[in-house]
Amino acid sequence: EVQLVESGGGLVQPGGSLRLSCAASGFTFSSYWMSWVRQAPGKGLEWVANIKQDGSEKYYVDSVKGRFTISRDNAKNSLYLQMNSLRAEDTAVYYCARPLIAAAGLYWYFDLWGRGTLVTVSS
């Protein structure tokens, strides 16, 4: 079965750190760019970061630059998000997402999502 399964969420104090993981299965993980997208409680979706297949390129939304690091381990079919200096506004469900591959190649839309992992930043 093609799926993404996130883990690692939880309650953390402001200023703290957390590392999220995403386990991929059912597809050739190493062939895809991968992304993290988050959703604050009751709010809309916000793209967080992208990483190239070999990890050589990474892109972040401005609000997390310098605090979050996306990485991957293709041997383990896993995607990660290291989150440091966490703030209350980082509270959200974090989704691992795969961009669409279609007729013309890579499209920056997400056709596969995990179920998400909740990160709560609170004292």
Place this chain on the structure above:
Amino acid sequence: EIVLTQSPATLSLSPGERATLSCRASQSVSSYLAWYQQKPGQAPRLLIYDASNRATGIPARFSGSGSGTDFTLTISSLEPEDFAVYYCQQRSNWPPEVTFGQGTRLEIK
């Protein structure tokens, strides 16, 4: 930064009716726009990409149109399972960054 504005915020309709949801971009995004459906407690599901292409497995009652700054998602005849929140999303070619609209809640009247 391109801002996507969705309207209306909430749309109240009955099963069998036609739904028309709007997404307006602050500047042209060409046809680089997608639509997602999200139900409570679930991840989003890709419905439409590049403005008018249905994703795999999406029923034909869902259709997308538009280009430039104005886009529309149409559900021709609402089924009970279509009541959800819908998001639009634009993509830039490079760097690979995306932004989402704030969502339209489609509720049962």
